[in-house]
Amino acid sequence: xxxxxRLLAASIILxxxxxxxxxxxxxxxxxxxxxxxxxxxxxxxxxxxxxxxxQATTNFLETxxxxxxxVLTAHLTSCHGPLTLWGAHLYFWGRVGYLLxxxxxxxxxxxxxxxxxxxxxxxxxxIALLWQYRC
Numbered sequence: 001x002x003x004x005x006r007l008l009a010a011s012i013i014l015x016x017x018x019x020x021x022x023x024x025x026x027x028x029x030x031x032x033x034x035x036x037x038x039x040x041x042x043x044x045x046x047x048x049x050x051x052x053x054x055q056a057t058t059n060f061l062e063t064x065x066x067x068x069x070x071v072l073t074a075h076l077t078s079c080h081g082p083l084t085l086w087g088a089h090l091y092f093w094g095r096v097g098y099l100l101x102x103x104x105x106x107x108x109x110x111x112x113x114x115x116x117x118x119x120x121x122x123x124x125x126x127i128a129l130l131w132q133y134r135c
Contacts, residue, residue, distance in 0.1 A: 003088060008088070011092050017099075083127055084125055
């Protein structure tokens with residue numbers, strides 16, 4: 001198994017952690033009775049850490065399909081090299097940093113450093129795949 005596939009698996013685990021954390025934080029704020037309901041009654045907007053982690057989860061779910069497609073495409077075309085290795089690491093660790101910075105309330109750091117780190121990771125995969133750089 002390549003390092004890129006291992007980091008894809010680690011990213012899946014990270015995604016599950018996002019979902020579990022957001023779910024519990026929302027339930028702490030709205031109550032577990034609301035969580036088990038049909039959720040049709042209007043609720044006030046989430047606040048604090050529940051809101052930040054929920055937004056981080058949404059952001060993760062927006063980027064993960066692209067990362068998964070890039071990793072699987074590289075794997076199926078046997079395109080493995082420094083760019084895909086760096087790309088996988090940058091994406092995964094950028095997403096870890098994004099979640100932690102979001103939870104801590106560091107919005108500017110979250111976006112400027114960690115989101116761009118993850119985006120750079122995906123761009124490295126694209127460069128490797130499109131230009132067959134060391135594939």
